[in-house]
Amino acid sequence: MSLNTKKLAKNAWRVTKDRHLTCLRIRVPGGHLPAKFFPILQEIADRFGDGSVHLTTRQGFEIPGIALAATAEVNTLIAPLIRELEVDQGVQVPAPEEGYPAAGTRNVVACIGNRVCPQAVFDTTSLAYDIEKTIYPNNPHVKIAVTGCPNDCVKVHLHDIGIIGQVEPIYDPSRCIGCQACVKNCRQVSTGALRFHNFKVQRDAERCLGCGECVLKCPTGAWSRGGQYFRVVIMGRTGKKNPRLAAPFLEWADRETVLRICRNLYDYIDRHIDRTLAKEHVGYIVDRTGYPTFRDEVLRDVVLSPRAKVAGFFRPSGYLYDKSALAGQESHI
Amino acid sequence: MSNNPYLPFRAPILSKTRQTAVDWTYHIGCSLNPVPGQFVEVSLPGVGECPISISDFTPDSVELTIRRVGKVTENLSRLEEADYLYLRGPYGQGFPLEQFAGRHLIIAAGGTGLAPVKSVIRHFAERPETLAGLTILAGFKSPEDILFRPELESWSRSFDVQVTVDQVCDVPVPSPGHVGLITALIPDLAIPSPTNTRAIVVGPPAMMKFTCAELLRRGLKEDQIWVSLERRMSCGLGKCGHCRVGSTHVCLDGPVFNYAKARKLVD
Amino acid sequence: MGSLIEAAALDELLRLLKPKYRIYAPVRLPGKGRFSDTDLIGYAEINRSRDIVFNERSYFSPKEILFPVNQTLFYFTESQWREPETDDREILVFLRSCDLEAVKRLDQALLHNGPYPDSYYQEARAKVKFVLMECQEEFEGCFCASMGTNESRDYAFSIRPENGAYLCDVREDLEELFGRLGKPREHEPAFVREHKNPVRLPDNPEAFSEHPFWREYSERCIACGRCNVVCPTCSCFSLQDIFYDDNPKVGERRRVWAGCQIDGFADLAGGHSYRRDKGERMRYKVLHKIYHFKEHFGVNLCVGCGRCDYACPEYISFSRCVNKLAELEDSTKAEANRKLGDTSAAVEVKKDVK
Incomplete structure (x- = not known):
């Protein structure tokens, strides 16, 4: 059996444990799928796969158990989905009936x-x-x-x-009744960027995350939404x-x-x-x-x-897989 | 704008006397001619306003006895003689003095509750003949909290005055002094004719509730008792809504209420 | 006088009124809704007829025009007061029947309760005229007909959009302008007469003051106060003194809307607070709207605009609450009758008061 696995993977098909079988990956940009495509997924799973569909962490689908020989036919079946979710959104796909043109850059x-x-x-x-x-x-x-x-x-x-x-919160003090719902809530669920002074609210723009919680909590519309x-x-x-x-x-x-x-x-x-x-x-x-x-x-x-x-610097938190930490003597739990 | 009822007037502090660690009595130069039991809105610009009952008055002054409990009263406590404060009022319904004529009057006051009835007592101290008798029961937390000591002393020369404290300390209690709640004094009171007796009860909510209950037990009817309610009066004009209970605005219809009405106010 | 006025002619009429009037109407404020990419229907000054939103209920009521959210009562310096300057122009407000009736409730609360009228409200009120926006059908959750506020006629003119033009019933001193700009057309404004969910009022809801019924709201209400601020008849306020940061001797005293559902409304100096429980606050509000105000002024405070239901983030329905009280009263009466074994006599529910 001769198979160019690079081409297969680029076409969004997987190399699997079983040398005769592959698995189709479906992109769903933004994770929002028109329900009318479910029958297509079902048909592919039932006719070509093992009757199951896997939901991926990247909001796509994988349909396992498809014979390697069937990839071309299955590609034609998903063409309507590729047209609507990709081509119609402005994505350049040269030949939708030939399946996905790339798989390295993952579903958004x-x-x-x-x-x-x-x-x-x-x-x-x-x-x-x-x-x-x-x-x-x-x-x-x-x-x-x-x-x-x-x-x-x-x-x-x-x-x-x-x-x-x-979202940039906009404050209109003339609508504020001083209930402090925003101040208390910001402290509780966000960054504590709001302060109550002289019966009005002051926002520390440096601390504000732009979460919009103040707008959600304000009863009078004193906080409203500015730019996104x-x-x-x-x-x-x-x-x-x-x-x-x-x-x-x-x-x-x-x-x-x-x-x-x-x-x-x-x-x-x-x-x-x-x-x-x-x-x-x-x-x-x-x-x-x-x-x-x-x-x-x-x-x-x-x-x-x-x-x-x-950002002036980049200092991500994380760790190296360092087995010595677990093999060491320091932690006796 | 004409007739702006929110505008206070400026008035000088003529004198300031310390009553306790947290209470002061101020004489303010102004002519209000209030009814005993009425209150004024006292304010300090930039700090705020609060309702204060008038503890006494003359034709050209009012006396306010103010406990330091909040932001405004805290700032008021720092004022001295010759400083100015701001007033609006008098507001509300005071005690119906005419209803007490010829009666035996019992006045039960707990803590700062003595302030709103002080001018009632003074009124009758000046005309003792208009009452069949006056009994004054004044309760305080401790001897250090006793208000109006000289006045209590002088009233006791004409009337039956009994002072009680919740707990004792080195400071003496004016005689005849008691230890315990006001309610405990009521069963032993001489009430020759319950029907000819009227009562005024002013103090913290729990004290008023139990004192009224004791008086009812002694044969008084609900409508023979008057109380003064502590509510969050704010505008004093029946507008702001803070002191409303049911269809009653405490600032307009009170703070003095007949108990028959007061007990029906569901908060 | 009935009149049919084209949009352009109405615009001309508004333009002619502008020097004399500030004109307010419900408008769409794009992006100003609570949630992102949503609009707010709120009151603002308008210049053109097409700014007026006819097909939705405004989220906030027009009360803020006469009774602003924040109102400076006076400015103070060391020993002097100055009242703020006021706008001499008259005010024209486009509003619906329920909101017009609500203004009459505000009149009671702010002018006629107690010996002194509220001078700030009085001054604005003396300048205002109303344009009645016809309701040809109810909005979700309205119950004006149940409250008797569906038909208010104290307007300068009424208005109903009709095929790009407007049908009006004109009163007072605007007849001359309409005569010039519009065409005569017989018109009688329509009013909402019935509701999908009518509201039935209990006779004596105070009897249920201590009823466990209110506990449901202790759990559900979050005391956000949206119901208070959207209500056209809530008129409670707090007084606030502020001083200017760089000169504490100069400042102002304001009044600011307050709400009985919000924490702090019934706090006393020194820490005591009445109605800490949210069910008690609900009872306080509901009874005021459908019972206590009427005891005093002869009409119910609630005008049935339905805004509080729409605004509640916990989906608490005022109208459902009132209907449940009425049902509770029915069943209590029926039970009392059954116990007496006398189904014909009307039995007064005994007031349950401590």
Whole structure:
């Protein structure tokens, strides 16, 4: 049996334990799927697979147990889904009936966002589509996630690029009744950026996360929503070497900036990737080039909004898989 | 704007006398001619306003006895003679003195509750012949908390005055002194004719409730008792809503209420 | 006088009124809703007829025009007071029947309770005229007809959008303007007459003051006060003194909306607080709206606008609460009758008061 596994993987099919079987991966940008596609998934699973569908952590589907010989036929079946979720959103897919054109850059995941969630400060699905359009199809292994508020339900802190919605709260003292619902709540669930003085509220802009909790709690509309911005955290990862949470890169960045840095990231990777390796994850490239190079190259030609701030240093928390800690004598539990 | 009822007037402090560690009596130069039991809104610009019952008055002054319990009273306590404060009022319904004429009057006051009835006592001290008798029961936490010592002393020369404290210390209690709650004094009171007796009960909510209950046990009817309610009066004008209980605004219909009405106020 | 006025002509009319009037109407404030990418329907000054939102209920009521959220009563310096300057223009407010009736309740509370009228409200009130926005059908959760506030006629003119133009019933001194800008057209404003969920009032809800019924609200209410601030008839306020940071001898005294559901409303100096329990606060509010105010002024305070139900983040329904009280009263009466074995006599529910 002859099979180009590189081509297979690029077409979003897996090499599996069984030499005759493969597994189809379906991208669902932003994790929001029109329900009309479920019959297609079911048909593929029933006719070509083992009748089951796996829900991935990246908000896609994997349909296992498909014969390697059936990939071309199955690709034609998912063409309508690729057309609607990719092509119609502006993604360049040369031949949808031939399946996915790339798999290295992973599905852009997103929390449910403000189409449903009261706490979300923006429409995460729509930004996920815009990012998908900017970065896909592409081969480098990059994970991007979008979340509606700093609760980070989608765990953007475990992504190469994590995008967190921010809203600038606007305060109208003439509508404030001094109930302090915002002050108490900010202290309780967010950063304690609000202070009550002279019967009115003062916001410490340095401390404010832009979570919008004050707007949610205000009974009179004294707090309302100003501009939508984004906090960007970078280079969070899992993996066998050095799992770590992402660290701040930008805050109060506008949408244009977010899309631009996603695009510039690929130029940066192209410039610095170690081509002797089968693949190199972007986080390890940043470890090698250092943060300043990453920052300067990714922000090239970016016009930051007046409010935007760029991190001066990159110091992510994490650890090396260091077996000595567990083999050592220090902990007797 | 004409007739702005929120505008206070400025009035000088003529004198300031310390009553206890936390209570002071101020004489304020102004002519209000209140009814005993009424209150004023006292304010300090930039700090705020609070309701204070008038403890006594002359034609050209009012006496306020103020306990340091909150932000405004804390700041008031720092004022001295010749300083100014700001007043609005008098507000509310006072004690119906005419209803007590010819009766035996029992006044039971707990702590600062003595302030709003002080001018009632003074009124009758000046005309003892208009009452069949006056019994004054004054309860305090400790001898150090006793208010109006000289006045209690002087009233005791004309009337039956009994002072009780919850707990004793080195400071003496005016004779005849008791230890215990006011309610404990009531069963032994001489009440020759319950029907010809009227009572005023002013103090903390629990003290009023139990004292009224004891008086009812001694044969008084609900409508023979008057109380003065402590509520969060704020505007004093029946507008702000803070002191409303049911359809009653304490600042307009009270703070003095007949007990038959007061006991029906469900908070 | 009935009149049909085209949108452009109404705009002209508004333009002509502008020098003399501040004109307020419910408008769409884009992005100003509580949740992201949502709008707020609130009151603001308008210039054009198309700014007026006819097909939705405003989230906040028009009370803030006559009774601002924050109102400076006076500025003070070391020994002097100065009242704030006021706008000499008259006020024209577009509002619905329930809200117009609500203004009459505010009149009772702020002008006629106690010996002194509230001079700030009085001054604004003397300047205001109303434009009745017709309700051709109810909004979700309204019950004005149950409260008898569905038909208010104290307006300068009424208005109903009709195929890009407006049908009006014109009164008072605006007849001349309408005569010039509109066309005569017989018109009688429509009023809402019935509701999907009508509200039935109990006769004596005070009898249930101590009933365990209220405990449900102790658990559910979060004391946010949204019901108070959206209510067109809640008029409680607190007085606040502030001094300016860089000169504590100069400052101002304000009054600011307060709400009986919010923590601190019934606190006394020294720490005591009445109605700490949220069920007690609910009872206090509900009884005021449907019973205690009426005891004093002869009409119920609640006008049935339904805003409190819509605003409650815990989905507590005022109208459901009132209906439950009525049901409770029914069943208590029925039980009393059954016990007496006398089903024909109406039995007075004994007041349960401590």
